[in-house]
Amino acid sequence: MKNFIFNKLKSYFINKSIRHQQNSFSNDLEHWGLSINEKGFIAVNGISTMDIVSKYGSPLLVVNHSRLLEDAISVHNAVKSVSKGSKVVYSYKTNCIPGILKEIHRVGIGAEVVSPYELWLAEKLNVPGDEIVYNGVNKTEESLVRAIRLNILATNIDSLSEIDRVVTIARRLGIKARVGIRLGFVPKAQFGLEVESGEAMEACRRIVHHKEWLELHMVHFCVTSNARGSGTHQHYAKKSLEFIKEIKEQTGVVIRYLDIGGGIGVPTTKNMNGLEYGLYRLFGSLPKPPDFEDFEDINLFMERVSTKVRENCSRLSIEVPDIISEPGRFVTSRGEFLLSTVLTVKKKSNGQKFAITDAGRLSLTFPMDFEWHSIFVVDQSLQREKEPYHVMGRICTSADWMAKNVLLPKLREGDVLATMDAGAYFSSYSTNFAFPRPPIVMVEKDGNIQVIRHGESFEHLVALDTVF
Numbered sequence: 001m002k003n004f005i006f007n008k009l010k011s012y013f014i015n016k017s018i019r020h021q022q023n024s025f026s027n028d029l030e031h032w033g034l035s036i037n038e039k040g041f042i043a044v045n046g047i048s049t050m051d052i053v054s055k056y057g058s059p060l061l062v063v064n065h066s067r068l069l070e071d072a073i074s075v076h077n078a079v080k081s082v083s084k085g086s087k088v089v090y091s092y093k094t095n096c097i098p099g100i101l102k103e104i105h106r107v108g109i110g111a112e113v114v115s116p117y118e119l120w121l122a123e124k125l126n127v128p129g130d131e132i133v134y135n136g137v138n139k140t141e142e143s144l145v146r147a148i149r150l151n152i153l154a155t156n157i158d159s160l161s162e163i164d165r166v167v168t169i170a171r172r173l174g175i176k177a178r179v180g181i182r183l184g185f186v187p188k189a190q191f192g193l194e195v196e197s198g199e200a201m202e203a204c205r206r207i208v209h210h211k212e213w214l215e216l217h218m219v220h221f222c223v224t225s226n227a228r229g230s231g232t233h234q235h236y237a238k239k240s241l242e243f244i245k246e247i248k249e250q251t252g253v254v255i256r257y258l259d260i261g262g263g264i265g266v267p268t269t270k271n272m273n274g275l276e277y278g279l280y281r282l283f284g285s286l287p288k289p290p291d292f293e294d295f296e297d298i299n300l301f302m303e304r305v306s307t308k309v310r311e312n313c314s315r316l317s318i319e320v321p322d323i324i325s326e327p328g329r330f331v332t333s334r335g336e337f338l339l340s341t342v343l344t345v346k347k348k349s350n351g352q353k354f355a356i357t358d359a360g361r362l363s364l365t366f367p368m369d370f371e372w373h374s375i376f377v378v379d380q381s382l383q384r385e386k387e388p389y390h391v392m393g394r395i396c397t398s399a400d401w402m403a404k405n406v407l408l409p410k411l412r413e414g415d416v417l418a419t420m421d422a423g424a425y426f427s428s429y430s431t432n433f434a435f436p437r438p439p440i441v442m443v444e445k446d447g448n449i450q451v452i453r454h455g456e457s458f459e460h461l462v463a464l465d466t467v468f
Contacts, residue, residue: 013285014405018388021407024289027374031268031292032334032420033067040381042418044443049339049378052449053416056441058341059359061422063100063442063452068335068423072107075264075327078302085322087153089133091262092118094328094424095336097440099452101125104331110153112262112326116143123150133259133324135182135220137190144169147177153324154180154218154257158192160199163206163214170213179207180218180259183243185236192221195243201250208251216253218324219244222261226271226329226371228294230301233260234308241312241321248318259324260305266333267295269421270372277370284390284404289372298330329424336423338364339378340402342415343394353389355411360393360400364438365419366429368402375402377409378416384409391417395434432461 029035029042037043041050044064053060072090079088089110092101096118102125105111110131111122116139122132129150134143137158147155148170157163157179170177181203184192193200207216219240224232237260244255267290272280276287296304306323313320340359347353361369375391386407393400402419430437436456443449462468 010283010285013279013283014388017285017287017405018407020288021286022386027376029376032337033064033070034337036380040379042376042378042380045445046447047443047449049418050416052441052443053339053341053378056439056449056451057455058339058416059357059364059438060339061336061364061427061438061440062339063336063423063440065103065335065442065444068100068103068332069107071334072104072109072331074298075325075330076107076109078298079323079325081299082302082306082323083320085256087131087322087324089131089153089324089326090331091326091328092121093428094262095332095427096121097427097453098125099440099442099450100332100336100423103442109331112328116140116146119143119146129153133180133218133220133326135222135326139165141165141169145173148173148175151175152178154178154220154259156180156182156218156220156259157203157207158182160193160203160206163203163210167210167213176213176215178215178217180216180220180257181207182220182222183240185221185223185239195239200243201246204247204251204253208253216247216251217255218257218259219247219255219321220259220261220324222263222326224261224263226265226269227263228265228267228270228290229296230304233263233301233305236260237305237309238312241309241316241318244321245316245318254319255321257324258309258321259326262326262328264298264301264325264327264330265295266330266421266424267292268334268374269424272370272372280404286403286405287372289374332423333421334423336421336426338419338422338426340364340417340419342411342413342417345411345413353387353411354392355389355408356392356394357402357417358394358435359419360395360402362395362397362400362431362433363393363435364426364430365393365402365422367425368419371421373403373422374420375406375408376418376420377411378418382409386410432456436461 089112114136132152182192270290344356388405391402439455440453
């Protein structure tokens with residue numbers, strides 16, 4: 001009886017998922033700046049993706065330079081329109097490929113880093129110190145020395161003990177460090193300093209006590225991911241400004257910057273909510289695709305946030321701070337996609353179809369564990385009837401899936417799939433579990449193709465081992 005009920009529920013939710021996919025508006029390739037060429041293949045800047053994968057192999061990450069720049073420039077302009085002193089700093093953890101970062105910095109976007117490596121890389125890429133924000137927990141002494149010597153815009157304090165470390169290093173170097181504090185608005189997360197308990201204000205008092213070596217000029221929060229609207233940012237901007245008023249009243253310090261963090265989403269993908277995630281893991285039913293109409297344009301997003309900031313500053317009688325925004329996904333998500341090849345197609349006796357490819361969540365597509373991503377067959381001329389597939393990776397475990405019950409044209413061995421929005425966290429979460437990581441190429445506006453990261457070799461995988 002239990003199995004009967006379970007199977008009935010499973011069938012219901014999978015059929016519902018398939019109907020949602022059939023009615024989705026997320027199938028227009030123009031959303032990602034792609035097109036279909038005269039042979040019916042998906043093309044990027046005029047170059048056939050089939051030709052790209054034939055030359056560079058599969059799996060392969062492909063950067064659409066035009067789309068990357070379009071999104072980078074749009075968020076840069078939207079934030080700069082808020083005030084002359086407002087800044088955009090790209091979240092390195094989202095996609096830390098130097099060839100991509102270099103292009104982002106060229107349009108005037110700085111760096112938001114969360115690790116010693118990312119800070120080192122920002123310096124290597126010649127990002128000016130006043131365009132770098134250093135976040136993260138347990139910052140190492142070596143990285144704090146680097147940050148202070150670079151005179152970065154702000155090292156955002158994440159714990160009370162971190163203040164003493166920064167003071168000690170600043171005094172030793174004879175350099176005054178610019179700092180901010182990260183507010184911990186999410187109790188279940190490990191980040192930041194709590195406001196309600198008084199921890200955040202205690203941090204401010206300690207920083208001001210060491211004003212000879214520390215300059216407090218930023219308040220930071222980051223509370224959401226892939227937001228489709230500005231409501232959450234507006235809410236926490238208001239709470240942050242109320243705290244900024246308290247700082248002024250209790251210490252006399254005027255905060256120059258309000259860092260609203262990242263979390264700005266894109267219309268082409270979405271995070272699964274708790275119910276969707278549970279149903280997906282239990283029944284394998286993909287959630288409803290994102291609604292393209294239910295998304296705020298980046299200019300409207302920033303306008304609404306800045307309006308809320310000005311309104312609250314007026315209400316609180318405090319100076320209007322410049323805004324720092326730390327977008328990651330919005331800048332790079334749509335500008336990169338993954339090409340993978342169907343290696344084997346299987347149909348089980350229960351009717352379940354498996355498409356085994358050379359990319360899965362244990363190697364390249366981990367974000368698809370909890371996000372919706374569109375998948376296309378590169379050969380768009382196919383007029384095959386669509387069927388639901390479990391698209392799997394090649395690692396020998398059932399945990400290595402890309403997507404379950406995704407509706408695709410009847411697949412055959414050799415078909416090439418294009419998975420969209422690979423520019424946010426695909427590379428960051430990638431592993432070389434059993435297989436080397438693939439190369440990354442960038443297709444420029446004129447069709448020129450650059451290899452911006454070579455694929456790993458077997459020799460690379462054992463380069464640090466001592467037995468060879």
